[in-house]
Amino acid sequence: MxxxxxxxxxxxxxxxxxxxxxxxxxxxxxxxxxxxxxxxxxxxxxxxxxxxxxxxxxxxxxxxxxxxxxxxxxxxxxxxxxxxxxxxxxxxxxxxxxxxxxxxxxxxxxxxxxxxxxxxxxxxxxxxxxxxxxxxxxxxxxxxxxxxxxxxxxxxxxxxxxxxxxxxxxxxxxxxxxxxxxxxxxxxxxxxxxxxxxxxxxxxxxxxxxxxxxxRGASGWTLTTTGVRAHSSVVFSEEVGAGAIFEMGRILNGFYEALADEEYLTFNPGVLVGGTDVMYDETATKGSAFGKTNVVAQKSVVDGGLRFISEEQKEAARAKMREIVEAHLPQTGAEISFQDSYPAxxxxxxxxxxxxxxxxxxxxxxxxxxxxxxxxxxxxxxxxxxxxxxxxxxxxxxxxxxxxxxxxxxxxxxxxxxxxxxxxxxxxxxxxxxxxxxxxx
Structure with missing residues (x-):
């Protein structure tokens, strides 16, 4: 031996x-x-x-x-x-x-x-x-x-x-x-x-x-975005801004551009609901939304997973995700939370x-x-x-x-x-x- x-x-x-x-x-x-x-x-x-x-x-x-x-x-x-x-x-x-x-x-x-x-x-x-x-x-x-x-x-x-x-x-x-x-x-x-x-x-x-x-370890994340509810004819105006769904799109695309090429790191937005009125059950990972094409979206929720090879990689990814979340489109807001599950x-x-x-x-x-x-x-x-x-x-x-x-x-x-x-x-x-x-x- x-x-x-x-x-x-x-x-x-x-x-x-x-x-x-x-x-x-x-x-x-x-x-x-x-x-x-x-x-x-x-x-x-x-x-x-x-x-x-x-x-x-x-x-x-x-x-x-x-x-x-x-x-x-x-x-x-x-x-x-x-x-x-x-x-x-x-x-x-x-x-x-x-x-x-x-x-x-x-x-x-x-x-x-x-x-x-x-x-x-x-x-x-x-x-x-x-x-x-x-x-x-x-x-x-x-x-x-x-x-x-x-x-x-x-x-x-x-x-x-x-x-x-x-x-x-x-x-x-x-x-x-x-x-x-x-x-x-x-x-x-x-x-x-x-x-x-x-x-x-x-x-x-x-x-x-x-x-x-x-x-790899596994953890979860939940992202919620908000916007000003208004008639779609004034979307992008100074008073109304971009709305919750555009803000969600910006953030998810930002995650992809910043982190998608990192070895052993994956993140997946598995569930998305958005519109004027949104209900989401985090435990059951299902929800419903009501909206109209002529109304600026007021809320959007995404539930996702994150996999990583080390605690250091996990924390670095979370820090980058938080940074991207904080750079809002006009008249929108966003919050992200993380849930630990399995370590790497x-x-x-x-x-x-x-x-x-x-x-x-x-x-x-x-x-x-x-x-x-x-x-x-x-x-x-x-x-x-x-x-x-x-x-x-x-x-x-x-x-x-x-x-x-x-x-x-x-x-x-x-x-x-x-x-x-x-x-x-x-x-x-x-x-x-x-x-x-x-x-x-």
Whole structure:
């Protein structure tokens, strides 16, 4: 295993760094045994996956989400983890599954999954179906397959007595697909465990030859413009000015001209209503407007989204947007507000160093090298909340499939074994006494 020299220069947390170990180019006897154990447990892992896929756990089916969570309780307790269920009734969500094993060797790991899917209890897509190496079912790759990779990676290590004195927390949220609000409450417990971890690994569905080293953050913005209501025959006059809709057009075009070419930054005005009388429901993101072609528009509202690669990029974009908003057309006004949602998972030094280690694991398993992703191709996820608080983070470590969030969601069944073996070896290498490790925070 080649340990990245960049590990010696991590700067995400003061005085924290990986230590170097001797290079390793092939599987050790213990590692070969781990892979064999994953193989031996493979059929059981697919049976377990089939069982949990057949439990509907659409985010708002609280009973189903809890049932999927509780299905993991006994298996994790059998591995020596302390398991609890964190209720989230105050944000109208089912809750989160947490399993913890306290230890001192190697890096402190946080392994992340989620129990919920986008498929409602009364929908048509409810069952696991398998045809050879291909399986379909709600959440089969997003992300019950990833949850199974976590469980059976740890089981392979436990079967061989190799978890040892590792410090590992498994956290599976019950509302990843539709987070409870406010975020400060629904992600409070996830953030708490993140702040005591060194490395966070998320097991959303993977892609061949690639893992996720960065994700863009997501936030919202609402822009309201006002104008003087008057007969259109006097529009542009000194007394009436341009009206609310012209002011809205000026601002949106200003955003486009100033920011559209910035790498990894996107902003989208998704809903627009304007006219004489305007009603807009921000929660439902829908509205109505009344106006006439011979009346100057009095009000206009746009609701939009903003995606960014770092907090610095987000704040710089917001500052520019505010600047553009403030330069009004005659007799108009405008106000913009911003709403935070998901932070960015930036492509940090730590993530790049971790990528080298994971890629080495993949190559040693014969799965080929891995590269980091293009962040513009990935949306936000629970790892986004965690990434700013750990020294290194990674996502996309689950099995491969496609068509997530659709009734055609599918899983490449053999890739469950590949993802499990990779996870098991990665956990093993990061939690050994002589493994790459982090200094005390």
């Amino acid at each position: 080649k340990i990245a020299t960049a590990l010696l220069s991590l700067v995400l947390v003061p005085v924290a760094a990986f230590a170097q170990t001797a290079p390793q180019v092939a599987l050790s006897q213990e590692e070969a045994a781990i892979v064999a154990r994953v193989e031996a447990n493979f059929d059981d892992s697919i049976t377990f996956l089939e069982n949990v896929v057949n439990i509907n756990s659409g985010t708002m089916n609280h009973e189903g989400v809890r049932e999927v969570g509780h299905a993991h309780t006994e298996p994790f307790e059998a591995l020596g983890f302390d398991v609890d269920w964190i209720e989230q009734d105050k944000v109208d969500r089912a809750g989160h599954f947490r399993a913890m094993k306290k230890g001192k060797t190697g890096a402190s790991l946080l392994l992340i999954g989620h129990l919920d899917t986008v498929f409602a209890k009364d929908g048509d897509f409810q069952e696991w179906r398998r045809d050879g190496d291909r399986a379909t079912g709600p959440g089969v790759v997003d992300m019950k397959g990833g949850n199974v990779a976590i469980l059976y990676a740890l089981k392979a290590l436990d079967d061989l007595g190799l978890i040892g004195d590792a410090n590992i927390t498994v956290f599976m949220t019950g509302d990843e697909e539709m987070s409870g609000k406010p975020i400060s409450k629904s992600r409070k417990d996830l953030l708490a465990v993140a702040k005591s971890a060194d490395v966070a690994l998320n097991f959303e569905g993977g892609a061949k030859g690639e893992v996720v080293t960065s994700r 998972m930036a492509p940090t030094q730590g993530n790049m160093a971790l990528l080298e280690i994971v890629s080495d694991v993949s190559e040693d398993l014969g799965q080929g090298p891995l590269k980091g992703n293009d962040p513009s191709k990935r949306g936000a996820a629970d790892i986004s909340f965690v990434a700013p608080h750990v020294l290194a983070s990674m996502d996309g470590l689950g099995p491969q499939g496609g068509n997530a969030h659709t009734p055609d969601e599918w899983l490449d069944v053999p890739s469950v074994k590949d993802a499990t073996a990779r996870a098991a070896l990665l956990i093993y290498r990061l939690t050994r006494e002589d493994a790459p490790r982090f200094a005390e925070h």
